[in-house]
Amino acid sequence: MQDLDLAGLGASSLDLVAERVDGSRQAIRVVMARPTRGAAHLTKLLVTQIEKIDPGFGIDAISVAAPLVAPLRPEAVGTLVHREPDTRSLASLVDTISNRLGAERLFRMAPVESDVPERSWRAIPPLAPPTNVTWPADLPRPMRMLAPELVDTMALMPDEPPAFFIWRRDRYRTARVDGPERIHGEWWRSDREVEAVRDYFRIEDEGGRRFWLFRSGISNESRWFLHGLVG
Amino acid sequence: MYAELQVSTHFSFLRGASGADELFAAAAVLGLPALGICDRNSLAGVVRAHEASKATGVLLVLGCRLDLADAPSMLVYPIDRAAYGRLCRLLTIGKARAGKGACHLAWEDLAAWSDGLIAILLPDTPNDGLAEQLTRFRKQFGNRAYLALTFRRRPNDAVRLKELSRMAAAAAIPTVATGDVLYHSPERRMLQQVMTCIRERCTIDQAGYRLERTADRHLKGADEIAHLIRRYPDAIHRSMEIVERCRFSLDELKYQYPSEVLIPGLTLQEALEKSTWEAAPARYPDGVPPKVATSLRHEFKLIDELGYSSSCSEATRGLARSGARRSVDPAAPPRVLTVAMPAPALRAAALAPFKGKAADAAVLPGLPSLASLRAAPGASAGVSPTDG
Numbered sequence: 344m345q346d347l348d349l350a351g352l353g354a355s356s357l358d359l360v361a362e363r364v365d366g367s368r369q370a371i372r373v374v375m376a377r378p379t380r381g382a383a384h385l386t387k388l389l390v391t392q393i394e395k396i397d398p399g400f401g402i403d404a405i406s407v408a409a410p411l412v413a414p415l416r417p418e419a420v421g422t423l424v425h426r427e428p429d430t431r432s433l434a435s436l437v438d439t440i441s442n443r444l445g446a447e448r449l450f451r452m453a454p455v456e457s458d459v460p461e462r463s464w465r466a467i468p469p470l471a472p473p474t475n476v477t478w479p480a481d482l483p484r485p486m487r488m489l490a491p492e493l494v495d496t497m498a499l500m501p502d503e504p505p506a507f508f509i510w511r512r513d514r515y516r517t518a519r520v521d522g523p524e525r526i527h528g529e530w531w532r533s534d535r536e537v538e539a540v541r542d543y544f545r546i547e548d549e550g551g552r553r554f555w556l557f558r559s560g561i562s563n564e565s566r567w568f569l570h571g572l573v574g
Numbered sequence: 575m576y577a578e579l580q581v582s583t584h585f586s587f588l589r590g591a592s593g594a595d596e597l598f599a600a601a602a603v604l605g606l607p608a609l610g611i612c613d614r615n616s617l618a619g620v621v622r623a624h625e626a627s628k629a630t631g632v633l634l635v636l637g638c639r640l641d642l643a644d645a646p647s648m649l650v651y652p653i654d655r656a657a658y659g660r661l662c663r664l665l666t667i668g669k670a671r672a673g674k675g676a677c678h679l680a681w682e683d684l685a686a687w688s689d690g691l692i693a694i695l696l697p698d699t700p701n702d703g704l705a706e707q708l709t710r711f712r713k714q715f716g717n718r719a720y721l722a723l724t725f726r727r728r729p730n731d732a733v734r735l736k737e738l739s740r741m742a743a744a745a746a747i748p749t750v751a752t753g754d755v756l757y758h759s760p761e762r763r764m765l766q767q768v769m770t771c772i773r774e775r776c777t778i779d780q781a782g783y784r785l786e787r788t789a790d791r792h793l794k795g796a797d798e799i800a801h802l803i804r805r806y807p808d809a810i811h812r813s814m815e816i817v818e819r820c821r822f823s824l825d826e827l828k829y830q831y832p833s834e835v836l837i838p839g840l841t842l843q844e845a846l847e848k849s850t851w852e853a854a855p856a857r858y859p860d861g862v863p864p865k866v867a868t869s870l871r872h873e874f875k876l877i878d879e880l881g882y883s884s885s886c887s888e889a890t891r892g893l894a895r896s897g898a899r900r901s902v903d904p905a906a907p908p909r910v911l912t913v914a915m916p917a918p919a920l921r922a923a924a925l926a927p928f929k930g931k932a933a934d935a936a937v938l939p940g941l942p943s944l945a946s947l948r949a950a951p952g953a954s955a956g957v958s959p960t961d962g
Contacts, residue, residue, distance in 0.1 A: 456782025458789075479783065481699075483729050502801060525727035527789050530764055531778040537764075545729070 344382050353378025353415030358408050359389055364401045371395050374446055376437040376470040378413040384435050388442055437469045454478045458526050460488060460570065485555040485571030496567045504544045508556065510569050515548040545573055576796035577813040579610030579635060580649055580722065580752035585619030588773035591757040591766035594619060597793060598626035600758035604795035608633035608817045612649045615641060615668060615677035624824040635820045645681040646707055649694040651820045657690025658822050685714050692816055694720040694750055700737035708745035722752045723809045725802040726788040739806060749809040750816060751799055756791040763789060843883040847874050
């Protein structure tokens with residue numbers, strides 16, 4: 344820690360290597376959301392992982408190394424939320440959770456400029472600086488998005504919403520509708536999207552539940568999917 | 575019946591993705607009776623549209639989309655020749671002000687030249703600001719004001735159209751259905767998006783929201799529009815009302831010499847005849863030969879019948895000038911320019927106004943000329959209308 348302090352560096356990740364008496368080595372790695380050299384915080388992160396090490400017949404030596412370091416000057420700590428005094432503790436929380444669940448499972452969503460719902464966001468690290476893209480206010484999207492699930496339904500062409508649909512074996516009768524919202528495939532991504540088109544409808548059923556359905560294609564062979572739950 | 579009144583051709587540079595020929599051909603196939611061509615701040619596309627209209631039999635409603643600095647964009651359609659002139663003037667003002675390739679116009683400019691223009695306001699979102707705009711709009715354009723209802727296939731379209739139609743009713747402005755067409759057929763969307771990238775100087779991957787936010791911009795038939803805007807059948811029928819009201823056609827345009835009064839109290843024809851007869855004795859000091867006099871009378875009759883007296887005004891003015899000079903310098907050779915320009919030559923000059931010189935037209939091969947006049951002494955010297 345003193346070395347880091349003198350060099351003006353913080354550790355972005357720490358490797359703890361245990362050398363067992365039988366000559367094998369076991370390692371754990373913790374990754375930090377932002378560089379740090381706080382001994383208490385780093386100790387806590389390592390302690391939560393220490394149980395992953397199987398001591399066997401005993402451990403001869405433990406070494407700790409910081410393979411990834413980054414400059415850590417006073418201002419580098421407080422950039423997440425301006426004038427927030429507890430940035431450091433948020434970073435500690437992020438470190439604790441992501442090191443327990445796995446780094447790839449803890450992320451924030453950032454908007455992407457695409458009308459295709461699946462492509463309208465991307466995962467960014469929890470403490471990444473904000474992007475300057477925002478979702479357009481005139482494109483309301485459901486609270487929960489699902490992977491599109493095929494539903495059974497009956498609807499008139501070309502632009503009519505379904506009168507009812509069957510999703511996960513339950514039947515829902517349409518009471519109110521908004522739509523269609525037409526979304527074309529992004530033909531520059533793949534040849535299959537050249538012709539692709541979806542017509543989205545927000546549908547409220549008789550029980551007041553709201554769904555986000557789309558019809559794929561505008562031919563008579565088009566199929567219907569449920570893509571999200573609204574509000 | 576539905577006429578599509580909001581169509582951009584590729585003269586809306588890097589926005590419209592189809593030519594007038596394609597659009598009119600598609601309209602004919604779809605059974606649309608008329609297309610309203612309105613490129614952005616420009617009438618440049620109307621000649622092609624006029625030709626395409628003639629070729630397909632689909633009526634052209636000639637107009638223009640005006641993007642105003644301080645008001646919503648509008649489509650304007652001149653109802654007659656005079657209003658067309660005013661629209662041209664308005665565009666000239668905007669383009670002169672903004673410099674090359676741009677056009678800067680504000681509401682005040684449009685208001686000053688708005689006589690005889692039917693205007694369709696293109697609303698963005700219904701809000702309080704729009705209500706104020708509508709009141710001002712209605713006051714300026716009276717019964718020539720309309721509000722566009724466009725189904726965009728976007729979320730909340732139904733609510734938006736309902737609110738717009740309520741606000742229009744409150745402002746006593748009738749609504750009219752439009753399609754905001756950028757290309758004649760759905761598969762042109764890709765080209766249109768590539769053109770958008772060129773305009774925005776980005777790649778298609780970077781384009782994002784710079785691509786058209788409403789992607790459904792091809793020409794649609796009356797059935798599809800009737801289905802999309804089914805709650806507002808009046809708005810659909812009103813498109814035909816506007817077609818009926820806009821009677822102006824490019825056929826009405828011909829080259830027009832400025833009409834001016836050369837001699838107070840006389841029409842141009844009378845002034846022409848008077849000046850010629852006054853100048854003739856100077857040309858023929860021994861008296862105008864009967865043969866020449868007959869020819870002159872024949873010419874005057876022809877000029878009168880064909881209505882070319884105004885196009886002779888240039889020549890007549892030259893005549894007047896030469897008369898004036900003669901009064902200063904009696905020795906100067908007299909000129910009888912009008913006499914020297916045979917009627918067929920005049921006709922050629924009128925038909926090819928940009929050829930400029932009647933002299934060029936006079937020597938065009940194959941044009942019959944009045945031999946008697948050309949044979950008259952000194953007359954051929956006067957073929958050049960320049961004043962020496």
